[in-house]
Amino acid sequence: MSQCVVEIENLVKRYGDKVAVDHFSLNVNEGEILGLLGPNGSGKTTTINCLLSLLQYDKGTVTIFDKEMKPEAYDIKSQIGVVMQNVAVIDTLNVYENVDFFCGLYIRDKATRKQYVEEALEFTGLTEYKKYKPKKLSGGLLRRLNIACGIAHKPKLIIFDEPTVAVDPQSRNAILEGIKKMNKDGATIIYTSHYMEEVEELCSRVVIMDHGKNIANGTTSELKSSLMNRETIRVNLPNKNDEVIKGLKEINHVYKVKEDGDDLVIKCDGGDHNLVHVLSYLTDNNIPFGHVSTELPTLNDVFLEITGKELRD
Template sequence: MIVSTTSSEPIAEVSGLHKRFGAVHAVNDVSLRIGAGETYGLLGPNGAGKTTTISMLAGLLEPDEGTVVVAGTPIRPRSTKGREAIGLVPQDLAIYPDLSGEENLSFFAALYGMPNREASQRVTEILDVIGLTDRRKDRTSKYSGGMKRRLNIGIGLLHSPRLLILDEPTVGVDPQSRNAILESVEALSGEGMAVLYTTHYMEEAERLCDRIGIIDDGTVIAEGTTAELTASIGEQERVRIEVNGQVEDAVEHIRAMDGIADVGADDHALVILASDGSHHLPAIIGHLTDGGAQIGSIDVTRPDLEAVFLHLTGKALRE
């Protein structure tokens, strides 16, 4: 396992988390630390244990074993102690469509128990942070998907948490809103907030995250900076070939070739890790065409985070 530590004092510290659902060991001995001003990316394919881990970290689910400490306070589902240090932005929108953006924020500020004057000031600040000041009076049913996502983040920020948990905050948003969200996250970590970020977009993780944990089958199998993780698979190249037709026999031949580290699938394409992808390309194409497959575009790239993920899990991130 690749492990990198952060020198900053941890805002969130998770130790030895386990969670079972019947025969399924959904989370298996997960430990992680997130420091002040650090954005930590938790990446994994569907069913890897991300949501269960987040639920235990946010105090929504009781772990079978292990501890969660945020800002020095143990977090337990049956206790509200320490919850004020956590801001959770779920993947599902948690806003009221019949209320305006300003009214949504004011409502949640009241739930947090903020005095009226403090709440009014904080709502104004958050509207500015999420770029919705000019739409503050509009009902959120008229908001675009990206605007709703930004408001969702604003609700999580209202009480100035020490730890912000963002669960795939850019799903289904337009490019402009997506960039606005990413800029907001960058600013938050720059102001000293600890951020736990999950995403299905590798480029987001590479842009935002100081460190990344890769979780698969309930276990964190690697952790480190992007540079540390990519270095872990050596100087292999990633060859992506769009292909149609039967490829099973060709895949077996390709996997058996010298210098081929791994072969996987990603959206109607083969993704191959090789020590010298360009050198192996003619033989790879030969195996595919001999099997009757039709080849589309071909792309050869140096190691990146996506290559690491495929190498470690045998799956594309979106699987």
């Protein structure tokens, strides 16, 4: 059984009359990449800051590595790496000096620190840029420097907050592959992102929070299976009529058929071989049709279903 690395119980954080985190609970197991998702203003950043003891909270407990997390718990903090959305490096230091500075906050031995810094630079592909100042780096390289500074001391728990914002596809791929490698090497990871395809690719489990609460928790497959719509079939059918639509609705697991121009959009609530059944009905009844496509639900569909589609500030 995996050890529980992070345990948050009944966390409450208020700002005056506003409840930012509302009796929130969360467990993160050793070796997981946990996706922590939520709309803007859902309480993710506040929760992370409480977890790190950067904010005082009104109620609840935070336990990391079986110890209560407190502002002065430097033994715990030395095992945590944090890569925040806003790049936090020192402009007057070059790449090597930046990584050395942040690593030095936890690693005092100079020989060990030098080894760790070199390994972090190699890991993030920054060795050839180690004499560059941050202002000379591209956005992707800056993001990788930010990661190198956060992970050089070889933490057991790493928190990534939107690490791929505003980077090109090559840099994003390099960052994601690096995160997979860290996890494979033993790091437990908490990952926040608005890029749902990244979360699907990386995370072994997902927690969705909104209005400060934990409103959904499970693997991506488990969350998708909670949706009523389990498959969407689109058929080009210029000569459709009410009788055809009625016949399609009578197919097992079809719960909704709607018109969209020359297409019919058919929603299914589960079952196997739905596309075969739809095409068999059309063929058996000599109903001509054009292109056909089928689409399974995504994590993005789950997210919008659970948190709503209204715009957030």
